[in-house]
Amino acid sequence: MSDTYSDLYSDNIKQIKASAIREICKLIARPEIISLAGGWPDPHTFPVTEANKIINDLLDHNWKYVLQYSTSEGLPEFRFYLSQWVKTHEQIDVSPDNILLTAGSTQGMDLAGKTLLNPDDVVCVGLPTYFVGAFTIYGAREEGIPVDCDGMQIDILAEKLQSLKKQNRLVKLVYIQPNFQNPTGATLTIERRKRLLQLADEFNFLIVEDNPYGDLLYEGERLPSLKSLDQNQRVIYLRSFSKVFSPGIRLAWVAAEKQIIRKMVIAKQFIDACSNNLSQYIMFEYFKRGFLESQIKKNITYYKSKRDFMLTTLDKYVPGEIHWNRPRGGFVSFVTLPHHMDAEEILYKAVEQNVAFVAGRPFFIDNSGQNTMRLSFAQSTEPEIDTAIKILGGLLQTEIDRNK
Numbered sequence: 001m002s003d004t005y006s007d008l009y010s011d012n013i014k015q016i017k018a019s020a021i022r023e024i025c026k027l028i029a030r031p032e033i034i035s036l037a038g039g040w041p042d043p044h045t046f047p048v049t050e051a052n053k054i055i056n057d058l059l060d061h062n063w064k065y066v067l068q069y070s071t072s073e074g075l076p077e078f079r080f081y082l083s084q085w086v087k088t089h090e091q092i093d094v095s096p097d098n099i100l101l102t103a104g105s106t107q108g109m110d111l112a113g114k115t116l117l118n119p120d121d122v123v124c125v126g127l128p129t130y131f132v133g134a135f136t137i138y139g140a141r142e143e144g145i146p147v148d149c150d151g152m153q154i155d156i157l158a159e160k161l162q163s164l165k166k167q168n169r170l171v172k173l174v175y176i177q178p179n180f181q182n183p184t185g186a187t188l189t190i191e192r193r194k195r196l197l198q199l200a201d202e203f204n205f206l207i208v209e210d211n212p213y214g215d216l217l218y219e220g221e222r223l224p225s226l227k228s229l230d231q232n233q234r235v236i237y238l239r240s241f242s243k244v245f246s247p248g249i250r251l252a253w254v255a256a257e258k259q260i261i262r263k264m265v266i267a268k269q270f271i272d273a274c275s276n277n278l279s280q281y282i283m284f285e286y287f288k289r290g291f292l293e294s295q296i297k298k299n300i301t302y303y304k305s306k307r308d309f310m311l312t313t314l315d316k317y318v319p320g321e322i323h324w325n326r327p328r329g330g331f332v333s334f335v336t337l338p339h340h341m342d343a344e345e346i347l348y349k350a351v352e353q354n355v356a357f358v359a360g361r362p363f364f365i366d367n368s369g370q371n372t373m374r375l376s377f378a379q380s381t382e383p384e385i386d387t388a389i390k391i392l393g394g395l396l397q398t399e400i401d402r403n404k
């Protein structure tokens with residue numbers, strides 16, 4: 001369809017495609033669909049009773065403040081609290097000046113791009129990765145670095161950095177999710193974490209560390225964040241409340257070097273003046289009343305059981321030629337089909353039978369990954385997961401038989 005305004009749009013917006021994942025979510029928003037697609041939290045985990053009480057208390061006693069603007073950096077007392085909290089819980093040594101409240105980590109990503117990128121700067125991202133396109137909107141070029149079951153392959157990143165240097169191309173950022181990466185569920189090993197930080201010093205780039213799922217660890221040891229290992233202020237750390245409280249609150253925080261935070265604050269002033277003040281007060285109270293710790297524990301038990309259930313049903317129903325990983329945390333497992341198979345074709349057939357997932361290709365900036373799919377266990381119930389994987393297994397078997 002031709003667009004009446006096409007002459008008036010910016011070049012930046014013209015070259016950006018809509019998020020394929022969000023578009024799929026729109027297409028499958030029918031009640032009869034069992035969705036393994038969206039990486040959304042299960043609403044049953046939302047802390048409704050606690051939130052209700054906190055909101056009422058805030059509006060009864062503190063309405064003059066909570067319904068007011070806040071500073072662009074975020075509520076000073078909350079930033080102070082977070083700086084103490086992250087010291088105790090994650091061994092990250094920051095002061096309130098290192099912290100900025102944002103409208104979700106999505107805004108943190110955008111602010112990082114806005115603050116740091118010029119057209120043609122290079123950003124290295126996982127192949128596959130979440131947030132495809134977040135940096136190209138600023139004219140940056142994304143380079144894909146393959147991800148295996150231990151996360152981004154840092155030796156390949158090192159080679160890429162060398163070859164880009166030879167071409168005089170400036171790598172400004174590496175975007176990475178070390179814990180239970182979306183979409184692969186992979187966890188970056190400690191050796192790779194340390195090597196990545198060394199490379200950042202050697203090649204003078206910054207790292208955007210996105211850690212929305214870090215609290216949801218179901219097995220194995222908790223690895224230190226890049227930020228906690230970051231001796232030379234290379235890391236911009238994004239920490240979202242979406243997966244442990246609720247995404248609707250649209251609140252997250254960034255921890256980074258003070259000067260970078262300052263620039264991000266200036267950029268933010270023109271976007272929304274300040275993050276949602278009511279949300280900040282709610283979250284702050286939620287922390288202070290000690291609810292967060294128990295919420296995280298509850299969520300771990302809840303989602304671990306769903307993860308285990310989905311892995312069992314995959315074993316039960318899905319043919320042996322197909323492989324998937326066992327994520328140590330987070331919301332998703334990643335499935336690799338034989339090379340000749342096309343996950344998008346399977347998706348259309350699955351939707352006809354009221355089952356949805358995300359075909360992997362939109363996560364690959366080089367348009368590969370046609371034989372991959374992301375399955376989220378977060379939102380559906382166990383009987384729904386059983387039905388969905390059974391249908392999927394049947395479709396995959398038919399496809400395999402057809403190609404024999």
Ligand SMILES: Cc1ncc(COP(=O)(O)O)c(C=O)c1O
Nearest residue numbers: 039104105106130182240242252
């Ligand atoms: C890896 C990753 N980063 C960021 C986000 C968005 O987080 P927020 O709701 O804080 O914007 C998501 C949401 O699914 C995600 O998977």
